[in-house]
Amino acid sequence: MxxxxxxxxxxxxxxxxxxxxxxxxxxxxxxxxxxxxxxxxxxxxxxxxxxxxxxxxxxxxxxxxxxxxxxxxxxxxxxxxxxxxxxxxxxxxxxxxxxxxxxxxxxxxxxxMPLEVAEYTDFYAGKQHAQNVGTMFRGPENALPPNWLHIPIGYNGRASTVVVSGTDIRRPLGQTKPKDAEMPSFGPCKRLDIELEIGAIVGTPSKMGEPITTARAQDMIFGYVLLNDWSARDLQAWEYQPLGPFQAKAFATSISPWIVTREALAPFAVDTPPREKPLLPYLQADFPGNYDVALSVEMNGHRISTTNMRELYYSAAQQLAHHASSGCAMRTGDLLGSGTISGPEPSNYGSLLEMTWGGENPLDVGGETRTFIEDDDTLTLRGHAQGDGYRVGFGACTGTILPAPEFP
Amino acid sequence: MxxxxxxxxxxxxxxxxxxxxxxxxxxxxxxxxxxxxxxxxxxxxxxxxxxxxxxxxxxxxxxxxxxxxxxxxxxxxxxxxxxxxxxxxxxxxxxxxxxxxxxxxxxxxxxxMPLEVAEYTDFYAGKQHAQNVGTMFRGPENALPPNWLHIPIGYNGRASTVVVSGTDIRRPLGQTKPKDAEMPSFGPCKRLDIELEIGAIVGTPSKMGEPITTARAQDMIFGYVLLNDWSARDLQAWEYQPLGPFQAKAFATSISPWIVTREALAPFAVDTPPREKPLLPYLQADFPGNYDVALSVEMNGHRISTTNMRELYYSAAQQLAHHASSGCAMRTGDLLGSGTISGPEPSNYGSLLEMTWGGENPLDVGGETRTFIEDDDTLTLRGHAQGDGYRVGFGACTGTILPAPEFP
The missing domain is CATH 2.30.30.230 (Fumarylacetoacetase, N-terminal domain)
Incomplete structure (x- = not known):
């Protein structure tokens, strides 16, 4: 109320x-x-x-x-x-x-920036997204990696380029190699994308060599932000084997200006979706660790997708418990991106890669068409939990793409 | 002299x-x-x-x-x-x-710790290592990934667990799944390894959205340390597809206590090995960016490998120029691991994974045998450049493995 x-x-x-x-x-x-x-x-x-x-x-x-x-x-x-x-x-x-x-x-x-980001980690906890991307890259048979239902898969991201909503983003340069090209080339990204995510912020640190339970992980979480994990799909496709995404993600990550606290979201707590395979005990949680938060994406003021945080297969507490499971020390200010939150239908997808199915199905954006992001486009994420007669919102997470720099 | x-x-x-x-x-x-x-x-x-x-x-x-x-x-x-x-x-x-x-x-x-590590990135710039690991994981035909001769492949690592030489390291816990097992399990790492690397330390920062040349990258480098990228091979094998190593590397990275400055190493500058394919212009360098530094690994006081930094296919300046190429901002205190530096023969390999060829050929270590690291083993890296009547050394980079913690 x-x-x-x-x-x-x-x-x-x-x-x-x-x-x-x-x-x-x-x-x-x-x-x-x-x-x-x-x-x-x-x-x-x-x-x-x-x-x-x-x-x-x-x-x-x-x-x-x-x-x-x-x-x-x-x-x-x-x-x-x-x-x-x-x-x-x-x-x-x-x-x-x-x-x-x-x-x-x-x-x-x-x-x-509402916080100093200590380190930034990006997870991959949205099943529909993992399934969609896997289908495009490896075919429907091998869409979901064999570890996906057992591990909240994640990778370390780059903290130096996490910026607050409203910061303009320069189109990245990078290496790409189309399949039929003999040699790679270097130039502006041609398949620039967003990823609609929620970022969890670690408040309480943990020590090196000390794994944590999901219950303790939950207590360590200070709050949440909207997070746009800008992604250069053509760079990613060429660089990501075998060590994962690097420059394709390192150029920018935008977050909402407001941290919504865990306490403010508590009335909207929900369970994660049913398990398709039982989780190992260290990842099990006896509390609802996910939240019912309506999310949307706008391009140049036109809504192009709606989804919900409850789609996440792993909660932030599960991601955090896994992050510390090896003995990795967690720090005040660590930012954990959830991974792209896609819902079941194309109108619920959290990236252009998925919405346009790899660029095959252009989107209508207020009378113009788009596959990936063009210069001067503005992308905006919004999110709120709906209470009884009130809303708990994050403020917009927005960014405008500027043309790529000249290489010096 | x-x-x-x-x-x-x-x-x-x-x-x-x-x-x-x-x-x-x-x-x-x-x-x-x-x-x-x-x-x-x-x-x-x-x-x-x-x-x-x-x-x-x-x-x-x-x-x-x-x-x-x-x-x-x-x-x-x-x-x-x-x-x-x-x-x-x-x-x-x-x-x-x-x-x-x-x-x-x-x-x-x-x-x-001689520095506050801003962010830690680990590269993969040793060709023999990439070739060895690729052969074991994917067979000799597909050993070297197609991008390897074009990109200094790297991934973001975890800065919170970079520790100074002499710090004891707890054996990590983690998920593993042997190929024939139905389900994964969680417990102490069974294939604990080292990676012999050199770490380059960024002194001068660069700005978001501003790529840098290799010449500028070289000027930004303050100095070098020995670096042991402790690795949990069984965790790594199960987790690393598709987003790269995460908990397998996040539990600890040890560095030498002394930063040897770029100026002190200047007399030992050498060219990187001959290119097998031409590099894109943004990665080319018209200065010798590598160094002739003799390296060795000891286990419990017994030398088990010797190699040299000059084996690196990409210099730290090339790694750094690539790191900033997308527009990624670099910071004072960024630490860039070179990747494992292996030489041509098994006695020159920089990891136990390679020395024992995936555990198939146990090592003789002072009358005992080892495949991977056992509890209470001490691993030590050493390195020096040999001048005319003098040496430039890093001090030992050492660490002893303690038994895994109990999960709380």
Whole structure:
């Protein structure tokens, strides 16, 4: 049920940022230094300012223009802060007069990276996507790799190019070799794609040499963002054997400006889909670790796909438990991409590769046709959980493609 | 030719740390806080102390117990500092009396990570290794992947578990599935291996969306370390298709305690081996980017392999230029593993997988036999370049395997 706020716009049943949400971002206005902020209705609460004013008990955790210090403080600190925010912003709040001067119109805010990404890992936990891509690359008989139903397959990605929504993305250069060509060539990517994903953010670290259970993994997760794993399909096809995707994914990954906390998503928890093969005990979970979050993709303002986070075969807790299973140390600020979230029909696919079936079936995009992304195209991911009379949203995750650079 | 120092032990023609070397590490003694130090003969020069005493012009770059601040200061600062160190330690140095109190016996020093690893990437630039592994996995006809002679193939690794030499390594847990098993199982790795590599360290960053030439890449490289890319072969075989190695490599990577600078290695520069196919222009280099560095592996004190860095088909500058080619931003502290450096004969192979040919030919190790690593085994990498009357060494890169943890 909607928790009512004294900020009217937060009570809009179709708004993304009611009191039930309270997502965390980093913002600036008019060129001021970036600060930690919380979205509420059509406003941003300057929580760095609230901390300075003694309105929170967060002991300087919010003064670094990144949420990592609070993330490192652990789940009890996360809950206490969220409770305090709720008190400050709920209808009838005692401190309303002190909070009002700390509100900034969301429309005036420039958003920055909400966290310092320690390391970025990308999983492959959407079964329909793995099946679709496998069918295109290896035929329907061998579509799903033999390990897929047993392991949340993932690979390490590149953290240096994770950027906040709104950052323009340069079309990558790279090596490609069409099947009939004698030699590869180097130039702008010709099959530039998106991948619609959710990113889970690790708050609490784990130690090297210490595997973790799925229950502990769940406790370690601070929150979630929308994530677009931009992908250069022609580079990927030529480079990925035998060590996996590298430059095809390294040039950019966009995330939503707002981290929706695990607590805000808790009312929308759902089980992962039924197991087709039993999981090994270290991956089993006795809690619903997935979430019912409606997702969509827009190209140049035209919706081209809708799907739902609940399609993921492995939850973030399962991905994280697997990530640490070898003894790999996990860090505050680790970002785990879910893998592309595709639903059952072409209108539910999470990448252009799938929507156009490898470029064979062009899409209609507002009267124009597209197979892959052209220069100046803008791609936008959106997501929200639907509550009873309210929504919990992430804000748009958007990016515009600029022409490839000249090689120096 | 040997540059003579007033520290006698630095003039030993078989020592690793003459004045020609001056490698950078982080050390502590008797539980004091870690500090930046430089190895010279059988001593460590406390350069944090030298900076405090006004003996260097490094403006507080050396006060952080990591070399990243100097690395970020760029090649001119690197050269100026190295020149100043040479002045302070050369025979007849004017400041000898001020330097003497800053020398600590190397034998008393505990070594720490010399850098903060921003991100870790592992390449696959040794042709003999790629050929050997490919032969075992795919047969001699398809040994070398079709892209291998065109691309310095690499994948993103895990930075959180890069540790300094001397750190004990817990045997990893993980999923494996023997070919004849119906279902996978979870437990301690049974085919634990090393990979003998050299790690290149990026000093100067590059920007997102800005590819770089090999010449610029070369200028960005601060120095080199020995690197042991510990590998769980049974985990790897089951997990690596289609997205590459993940938990099989994520549990640990060991590096030597000393960073040997690019300047110290310059006299040993050699060309990469002849091209078997012409490289695309963005990967071509008109300078010798490889180095003549003798390498060896010891197990429990018994030498089991010798090889040389010059076997690498792609130089670190070529790896780095490729890494940034898509527009991937490179950072101060990025660590690029070369890939396993194997020579032509079994006695020159850089992994147990190759030396024992997949476990078929056990090794004699001081009267015991080994296929893969057993608990309590100690593996040590060594490396040095041989000059005229002097050596430039890295110090040992060593690690002992502890039994696997219990799953919690």
């Amino acid at each position: 909607l928790k009512r706020s004294w900020i009217d716009s937060a009570n809009d049943p179709e708004g993304e940022f009611p009191l039930n949400n309270l997502p965390y971002g980093v913002f600036s206005t008019n060129g001021t230094a970036p600060r930690c902020g919380v979205a509420i209705g059509d406003r941003v609460l300057d929580v760095a300012g609230a901390e300075e004013a003694g309105l929170t008990e967060t002991a300087d955790l919010l003064q670094y223009a990144t949420w990592n210090p609070l993330m490192a403080a652990g789940p009890a600190a996360w809950s206490a802060f969220r409770e305090r925010l709720t008190d400050l912003l709920a209808e009838g709040a005692a401190d309303r007069a002190k909070v009002e001067p700390l509100l900034v119109p969301l429309a005036d805010a420039t958003m920055h | 040997l540059k003579r120092s007033w520290i006698d032990s630095a003039n030993d023609p078989e020592g690793e740390f003459p004045l020609n070397n001056l490698p950078y590490g982080v050390f502590s003694t008797n539980g004091t806080a870690p500090r930046c130090g430089v190895a010279i003969g059988d001593r460590v020069l406390d350069v944090a102390g030298a900076e405090e005493a006004g003996l260097t012009e490094t403006a507080d770059l050396l006060q952080y117990a990591t070399w990243n601040p100097l690395m970020a200061a760029g090649p001119a600062a690197w050269s100026a500092f190295r020149e100043r160190l040479t002045d302070l330690l050369a025979e007849g140095a004017a400041d000898r009396a001020k330097v003497e109190p800053l020398l600590v016996p190397l034998a008393d020093a505990t070594m720490h």
